[in-house]
Amino acid sequence: xxxxxxxxxxxxxxxxxxxxxxxxxxxxxxxxxxxxxxxxxxxxxxxxxxxxxxxxxxxxxxxxxxxxxxxxxxxxxxxxxxxxxxxxxxxxxxxxxxxxxxxxxxxxxxxxxxxxxxxxxxxxxxxxxxxxxxxxxxxxxxxxxxxxxxxxxxxxxxxxxxxxxxxxxxxxxxxxxxxxxxxxxxxxxxxxxxxxxxxxxxxxxxxxxxxxxxxxxxxxxxxxxxxxxxxxxxxxxxxxxxxxxxxxxxxxxxxxxxxxxxxxxxxxxxxxxxxxxxxxxxxxxxxxxxxxxxxxxxxxxxxxxxxxxxxxxxxxxxxxxxxxxxxxxxxxxxxxxxxxxxxxxxxxxxxxxxxxxxxxxxxxxxxxxxxxxxxxxxxxxxxxxxxxxxxxxxxxxxxxxxxxxxxxxxxxxxxxxxxxxxxxxxxxxxxxxxxxxxxxxxxxxxxxxxxxxxxxxxxxxxxxxxxxxxxxxxxxxxxxxxxxxxxxxxxxxxxxxxxxxxxxxxxxxxxxxxxxxxxxxxxxxxxxxxxxxxxxxxxxxxxxxxxxxxxxxxxxxxxxxxxxxxxxxxxxxxxxxxxxxxxxxxxxxxxxxxxxxxxxxxxxxxxxxxxxxxxxxxxxxxxxxxxxxxxxxxxxxxxxxxxxxxxxxxxxxxxxxxxxxxxxxxxxxxxxxxxxxxxxxxxxxxxxxxxxxxxxxxxxxxxxxxxxxxxxxxxxxxxxxxxxxxxxxxxxxxxxxxx
Numbered sequence: 001x002x003x004x005x006x007x008x009x010x011x012x013x014x015x016x017x018x019x020x021x022x023x024x025x026x027x028x029x030x031x032x033x034x035x036x037x038x039x040x041x042x043x044x045x046x047x048x049x050x051x052x053x054x055x056x057x058x059x060x061x062x063x064x065x066x067x068x069x070x071x072x073x074x075x076x077x078x079x080x081x082x083x084x085x086x087x088x089x090x091x092x093x094x095x096x097x098x099x100x101x102x103x104x105x106x107x108x109x110x111x112x113x114x115x116x117x118x119x120x121x122x123x124x125x126x127x128x129x130x131x132x133x134x135x136x137x138x139x140x141x142x143x144x145x146x147x148x149x150x151x152x153x154x155x156x157x158x159x160x161x162x163x164x165x166x167x168x169x170x171x172x173x174x175x176x177x178x179x180x181x182x183x184x185x186x187x188x189x190x191x192x193x194x195x196x197x198x199x200x201x202x203x204x205x206x207x208x209x210x211x212x213x214x215x216x217x218x219x220x221x222x223x224x225x226x227x228x229x230x231x232x233x234x235x236x237x238x239x240x241x242x243x244x245x246x247x248x249x250x251x252x253x254x255x256x257x258x259x260x261x262x263x264x265x266x267x268x269x270x271x272x273x274x275x276x277x278x279x280x281x282x283x284x285x286x287x288x289x290x291x292x293x294x295x296x297x298x299x300x301x302x303x304x305x306x307x308x309x310x311x312x313x314x315x316x317x318x319x320x321x322x323x324x325x326x327x328x329x330x331x332x333x334x335x336x337x338x339x340x341x342x343x344x345x346x347x348x349x350x351x352x353x354x355x356x357x358x359x360x361x362x363x364x365x366x367x368x369x370x371x372x373x374x375x376x377x378x379x380x381x382x383x384x385x386x387x388x389x390x391x392x393x394x395x396x397x398x399x400x401x402x403x404x405x406x407x408x409x410x411x412x413x414x415x416x417x418x419x420x421x422x423x424x425x426x427x428x429x430x431x432x433x434x435x436x437x438x439x440x441x442x443x444x445x446x447x448x449x450x451x452x453x454x455x456x457x458x459x460x461x462x463x464x465x466x467x468x469x470x471x472x473x474x475x476x477x478x479x480x481x482x483x484x485x486x487x488x489x490x491x492x493x494x495x496x497x498x499x500x501x502x503x504x505x506x507x508x509x510x511x512x513x514x515x516x517x518x519x520x521x522x523x524x525x526x527x528x529x530x531x532x533x534x535x536x537x538x539x540x541x542x543x544x545x546x547x548x549x550x551x552x553x554x555x556x557x558x559x560x561x562x563x564x565x566x567x568x569x570x571x572x573x574x575x576x577x578x579x580x581x582x583x584x585x586x587x588x589x590x591x592x593x594x595x596x597x598x599x600x601x602x603x604x605x606x607x608x609x610x611x612x613x614x615x616x617x618x619x620x621x622x623x624x625x626x627x628x629x630x631x632x633x634x635x636x637x638x639x640x641x642x643x644x645x646x647x648x649x650x651x652x653x654x655x656x657x658x659x660x661x662x663x664x665x666x667x668x669x670x671x672x673x674x675x676x677x678x679x680x681x682x683x684x685x686x687x688x689x690x691x692x693x694x695x696x697x698x699x700x701x702x703x704x705x706x707x708x709x710x711x712x713x714x715x716x717x718x719x720x721x722x723x724x725x726x727x728x729x730x731x732x733x734x735x736x737x738x739x
Contacts (some may be wrong), residue, residue, distance in 0.1 A: 001044060001048075001091070002042065002044075003041060003042045003044060003045050003091065003092060003095040003096075004039055004040070004041060004042070004095045004096070004098070004099045005017065005018060005022075005026070005039065005040045005042060006039045006040075006099075007025065007026040007029040007030065007035070007038070007039075007040075008026075008029070008030065010022070010023060010026035010027070010030075010040065012027060015118055016043060016118050016172060016174065017040075017042045017043055017044065017176065018040050018042070018043070018116065018176050019040075019043055019115075019116025019117050019118050019174070019175065019176035019178070020116060020117060020118065020119065020306065021114060021115070021116035021117075021178055021304050021306075022040040022116040022176050022177075022178045023116075024285070024304060024305050024306065025038070025178060025180075025302075025303075025304055025305075026040070027284065027285075028281065028284070028302050028305060031280070031281075031284050033277060033280070033281070033302050034299060034300065034301050034302065035180075035301060035302050035303070036112075036180040036181045036182070036183050036301055036303065037103060037106065037107070037180065037181045038103065038111075038178060038179050038180030038181060039099045039103065039179055040116065040176055040177070040178055040179070041092075041095075041096060041099075041147060041176060041177040041179065042176055043116075043118055043174035043175055043176040044174075045092050045176075045177075046151050046174050046175045046176070046177075047174055048089065048091075048092070049083070049086055049089070049092075049151070052086075052089065053082045053083075053086055055078075055079055055082055058075050058078050058079050058082075059079070059173075061075045062075050062076065062079065062155060062160060063163070063169045063173060064169070065164065065169050067160075069157065072157050072160045073157055075155070076155040076156055076157060076160075079152065079155040080152045080155055083148050083151050083152040083155075084148060084149075084152065086148065088144050096140075096143070096144070096147070097140060099179070100140055100143055100179075103179070103181060104138075106181065107181035107182060109181070109182035109183070109184045109249070110135070110136045110137055110138045110182045111135075111136075111137040111138070111143065111179055111180065111181060111182060112133060112134065112135045112136075112137065112179075112180050112181075112182050113133065113134045113135075113137055113143065113146035113147060113150060113177060113178075113179050114133040114134075114150070114177070114178040114179075114180065115131035115132055115133065115150040115151075115153050115154065115175055115177065115178075116131075116175065116176040116177060116178045117131055117154055117173065117174070117175050117176075118171075118172060118173060118174045118175070118176065119163070119168050119171050119173055130156075130158060130159050130162060130370070130392075131150070131153045131154055131159070131175070132149060132150060132153035133150075134146035134149060134150070135182060136182065136251065143179070147177050150175060150177045151175050151177070153175075154173070154175050158370040158371070161370050161371075161373075162370050162392075165373060165396065166395075183294040183296050183301050183303070184249030184296050184297075185211060185212050185213060185249060185294035185295060185296055186210075186211070186249055186295050186296055187208055187209065187210055187211070187265055187266070187294070187295040188208070188209055188211065188212055188213030188292075188293065188294045188295070189206065189207045189208035189209060189213060189223060189265070189266075189274075189292075189293055190205075190206070190207045190213075190223075190290065190291065190292055190293070191204065191205070191206050191207075191274050191275070191277065191278040191289075191290075191291040191293060192204065192205040192206075192278070192288070192289075192290055192291075192308060193278035193279055193281065193282040193288045193289045193291070193308075194282070194288035194308060195227075196288075196290075196308050196333070196394060197332050197333055197334065197421065197422065199532070200529065200532075200534070201230075201288070201532065202229055202230050202231050202534070203227050203228065203229060203230075203236075204227070204228040204230065204274075204275040204278050204279065205225065205226070205227060206225070206226040206227075206228065206266070206271055206274050206275065206278075207223035207224065207225050207226075207241075208223055208224050208226070208241075208265035208266050209221055209223045209224070209241065209243055209246065209265065210243060210246035210256060210260070210265065211246030211247040211248055211249075211254075212246075212247040212294075213292060213293075213294060213303070214247070221241065221242065221243045221244075221382060221383075222241045222242040222243070222331075222382050222383060222402075222403040222405075223241045223243075223265075224238070224239065224240055224241040224264070224265040224266070225237075225238070225239040225241065225331070226238050226239075226266065226271050228271055228272070228275040230275075230279065231535075233272075235268055235271050236538055237538075238264070239331075241265075241403075242382070242403070242405070243256050244256055249296065270295075270300075273300060274293060274300065277291070277293070277300065277302065278291055281302070281305050285305065285307065287307045287308070288307070288308045289305045289306065289307060289308065290305070290306050290307070290308050290391065291304070291305045292304050292305075326425050326426070326427060326428075326656055327410065327411065327417060327426045327427065327428050327656075328379070328401070328404045328406075328407055328410060328411070328425070328426040329401075329404065329424055329425050329426075330379070330380075330401045330402055330403045330404035330405070330407070330424050330425075330426075331383075331401065331402050331403045331424050332400075332401055332420060332421045332422050332423055332424030332425070333390040333393070333394065333400045333401070333402055333421060333424075334390070334393055334394045334397070334398060334399055334400040334421035336397055336398070336399040336421045336422075337377075337399050337418065337419065337420050337421060337422065338355075338358070338375075338376040338377035338398070338399040338418070338419050338421075339358070339376060339377070339416070339417065339418040339419065339429075339430040339431060340355070340356040340357050340358045340375075340376035340377065340416070340417075340430070341356060341357060341358065341414050341415065341416055342358050342360050342411045342412060342413060342414060342415045342416075342417060343357050343358065343359055343360065343413065344360045344361070344408055344411065344413055345359060345360070345361050347361070347362060347363070350368065350371050351371070351372075353371070353372055353374045353375040353376075354374055354375075354376075355374065355375075355376050356376055357375050357376055358375065358376050358377045358378070358379065358417055358419055359372055359375045359377070359378045359379070360378075360379045360380070360407050360408055360411050361378070361379075361380050361381075361408065362380060362381045362382060362408055363380050363381065363382045363383050363389075364378060364380055364383060364389035364390070364393070364400075364402070365389060368389065369389040369390075369392035369393050369396075370392060372393065372396075372398060373392075373393075373396035373398060375398055376399070376419070377398065377399040377400065377401075377417075377418075377419030377421070378393055378398055378399070378400045378401075378419070379400075379401050379402075379404060379407045379411065379417075379419055379426055380401075380402045380403070380404065380407060381403075381404060381405055381406060381407055381408055382402070382403060382405075383402035383403055390402060399419045399420070399421035400419070400421050401419055401420070401421060401424050401425065401426055404426070407426070411426070416428075416429055416430050417429070417430075418430060418431040429713075430713065431711070431713065441464050441715075441716055441719045441720065442719060442720060442723040443723070444719060444722045444723050444726055445726055446700075446701050446705070446706070446707065446708060446722050446726065447466035447467065447685075447706055447707035447708075448465060448466055448707065448708055448709075448710065448715060448718055448719045448722065449465060449466055449467040449468055449469035449515075449685055449687070449707050449708070449709040449710075450465045450468060450469065450709065450710060450711065450712045450715050451468070451469055451470040451471075451472060451687065451709060451710070451711055451712070452468050452470070452471050452472065452507055452712070453472050453474060455471075455503055455506040455507045455510060456506070457712065458507070458510060458712055459510060461712045461715050462510040462511050464715070464716075464719075465511070465514070465712075465715060466514060466707065467511065467514045467515040467516065467517075467707065468507060468511055468514070468515070468516040468517060469517060469635060469685050469687040469707070469709025470517060470519040470580065470635070470687060470709065471503070471504065471507050471516055471517065471518045471519060472519055473500055473503070473518070473519065473520070473521055473562070474523060474527075482532045482533055483528060483532060483533040483534045483535075483536075484496055484521075484558055484561075485533075485555060485557070485558060486532065486533030486534075487533075488557050488558065488561065493557075493561050496561060497561050497564055497565045497568070498565075498568075500561075500562060500565035500566075501565040501566075501568040501569045501572070502569075504516075504518055504565065504566060504569035504577070505569045505572050505573045508569065508573050508574075508575035508576075508577060509573055509575075511575075512575065513576065514576060515576045515578060515609075515633075516575065516576060516577050516578070517577075517578040517579070517580040517611060517633070517635065518562075518566060518577060518578070518579055518580065519580045519582055519613070520549060520552055520559065520562050520579065520580070520581060520582060521551075521552055521558060521559075521562065521582075522547055522548050522582035522583055523547070524539075524542035524543055524545065524546075524547045525537060525538070525539050525542045525545060525546055525547070526539070526542045527542075541649060543640075543643065543649060543650065544644075547582075547583055548581075548582045548583025548584065548585075548613075549581040549582060549583065549584050549589050549590075549593055550583070550584075550585060550586075550589055552593075553589060553592050553593065553596075556596065559593070559596050560596060560599070560600055563579075563596060563597050563600045563602055564600050566579060566602065566608060567600060567601055567602050567607070570607060570608065576609075577608050577609070578608065578609035578610065578611050578632060578633055579597070579608055579609070579610055579611070580611050580612070580613055580633075580635055581593055581610070581611070581612050581613065582613045582615070582637070583613065583615050583616075583637070583640065584612045584613060584614075584615075584619060584626075585616065585618060585619065587622065587625045587626055587629050590610075590612060590626055590629050590630075590631070591629055593610075594610060594630070597610075604630070605630060605632060609632035609633060610630070610631055610632055611631055611632055611633035611634060611635055612626055612631055612634060612635070613635045613636070613637045613687075614634055614635070614636045614637065614641065614673060615636075615637035615640035615641050615644060616640070616641065616644040616645075617641075617644060617645055617669055620641075620669045620672050620673055621672070623672070623673060623676045623677075624676060627676070627680050627682065631682065632682070632683075633682060633683045633684070633685070634673065634677050634682055634683070634684040634685070635684075635685050635686075635687050635709070636670070636673060636684065636685070636686045636687065636688075636691075636705075637687060637688050638661060638686050638687060638688040638689075638690040638691040638696075639661075639688040639689060639690040640688070641666065641669065641670075642659060642660070642661050642663070642666055642690055643659075645663070645665050645666050645669060646658075646659070646660070646663060646665070646666070660695070661690040661691075661693045661695060661696040662693070662695040662696045662699070666696075667696075667699060670686070670699070670700070670703060671703065674703050674704045674705060678704055683706050683707075684705050684706055684707075685705065685706060685707035685708065685709050686700050686705050686707070686708055686709065687708070687709030687710075688709065689710065689711065689714075691708050691709065691710065692708070692710050692714055692717075692718050692721075694721075697718070697721060697722070697725065698725050701722055701725045701726060701729070702725070702729050708722065
């Protein structure tokens with residue numbers, strides 16, 4: 001029986017012999033890329049030893065779907081003990097010694113012995129970091145010990161859980177062993193040929209550290225991160241990492257001195273070279289790849305390549321997410337979001353988790369990641385998007401933000417937060433879209449509108465809310481994961497139009513007889529860049545950039561589609577519908593938007609009301625010009641108004657402490673709007689999460705605004721607070737509601 005395979009001898013279909021890792025390394029070598037010299041001990045040797053030791057029943061129990069946790073622990077110990085004591089069979093010894101003696105003399109840094117499971121590195125399951133590798137092997141006795149440990153490393157409760165969750169307990173599970181020359185790495189890292197967080201196929205993600213790569217895949221350090229654009233053939237982003245120590249090519253642990261900290265880990269040409277390797281490997285394997293590399297003596301070595309595995313996305317969008325308080329920023333490493341109560345854990349702690357628990361830790365190890373598969377989210381101080389722990393959390397759909405630097409210090413036990421694995425942000429409070437009960441809310445003179453993202457999720461609030469301040473189209477626009485302009489150009493715009501129209505119809509029916517304001521597209525460019533087919537520019541600060549009605553007037557086909565959807569919805573159900581034009585800067589934008597409405601057969605102010613979202617001081621001071629052009633209502637985007645007035649990025653953690661909705665300049669602008677709108681009898685609503693800020697809500701209630709707009713999650717809380725304020729002020733300076 002053939003037990004040793006050199007790279008050129010492995011065939012593409014021999015995964016049951018070479019294991020996933022071994023097979024892929026062999027195919028990379030055959031494609032002409034540089035890999036460390038080595039050979040593969042076939043998984044047949046593993047099967048031979050299991051049978052010789054009488055462990056078939058134990059293996060069956062380990063792979064049993066109904067085996068209890070206690071039985072799995074007992075079986076794992078039994079299998080490990082047996083493999084630890086087994087003597088090398090003559091057939092295996094002869095084959096192994098011959099290959100070892102051929103490789104060892106040309107490997108001055110020693111050998112590394114790596115597990116290669118037959119279900120590993122597949123398109124469905126990465127097994128990232130769950131099995132073991134053993135470096136610095138220099139003699140045959142140590143090699144045999146390492147081989148046995150590689151076989152035994154599959155027998156852990158964590159691996160059983162992983163196999164079960166991935167539906168692989170019924171697979172033919174075996175362990176081959178990949179034996180390679182050690183690369184004395186000066187630098188190491190990871191390449192993702194496609195951004196695993198945003199699914200942007202244009203971007204190649206490259207991470208790099210000094211020294212050996214174990215610390216990057218284990219999440220012990222925060223690597224330097226590069227983004228390479230295939231279309232533009234250039235590095236479009238570089239983010240510094242944090243690394244205080246590294247393992248030198250001689251195996252010594254050394255400190256990273258200050259001048260070295262500021263030195264880029266990779267030159268631009270080296271980024272190009274690694275990106276090119278990632279793209280080539282994607283072509284070889286037919287899917288986006290997660291690649292480990294090392295650099296030594298002027299050459300890049302590919303250590304392994306596996307398919308990027310990402311679980312199905314769930315609950316992708318939370319309403320008005322950017323308007324909330326950002327507590328922390330880090331690297332978003334999973335395309336999902338979650339919310340719950342913070343639980344801070346120690347490095348070796350295995351916590352109980354559920355969908356209401358946000359785990360906060362210094363870093364996430366591979367085995368710990370498996371136990372966190374039920375968590376609402378995970379936040380860490382250190383780690384990178386390409387670490388094994390991050391890979392596993394992505395596979396289990398767990399929202400995750402790594403490399404925040406100080407999450408374990410800044411977040412408090414029991415604190416309620418929302419974790420955004422897209423944007424790499426941790427927000428204050430629970431911002432999840434969910435159906436809230438709103439029984440027993442008091443009557444108020446000030447109306448309370450809600451923002452609606454997913455109409456069905458507003459069903460329980462609809463009977464109590466006074467209207468919809470923003471029917472946001474993010475969900476309809478972005479849920480496909482394809483850029484809306486790409487859909488239009490490919491003839492798929494009709495499906496997008498139908499989705500928007502159906503959403504409007506459903507919302508009008510839920511809020512029958514109440515005002516519903518449909519907000520046209522206002523996602524900033526960084527949101528759209530995450531979508532397939534995106535060609536949006538990279539902006540230093542997208543919140544101040546190409547967005548709102550100004551952008552849509554340049555992409556007229558998108559605006560026409562939205563207005564046709566509005567017209568279709570009104571034909572189906574009728575109702576009190578208004579169109580809200582977001583982030584408007586100039587009066588001629590209002591005039592142009594109404595012309596587009598007329599071109600698709602909508603009559604402004606007759607078929608549909610038309611309003612503007614006041615979000616910057618310029619619009620406040622030219623409000624009379626907008627009124628002369630013709631508007632039916634005003635919505636004040638409170639968070640953006642604060643941002644534009646104080647010149648503060650509302651998503652920046654650095655300036656969050658001085659983001660003050662009650663700043664005197666903001667209040668003066670609000671007073672100006674209230675006065676002008678009141679004089680011209682125009683209904684005005686102050687919307688956005690900053691509108692419910694306790695420092696400014698009493699002013700809004702008494703200043704003469706007809707309505708406050710908030711997210712559904714805060715409706716009852718704000719309604720009760722307004723009732724209290726009105727009671728203290730006997731209704732305040734109210735104007736007669738004109739809607």
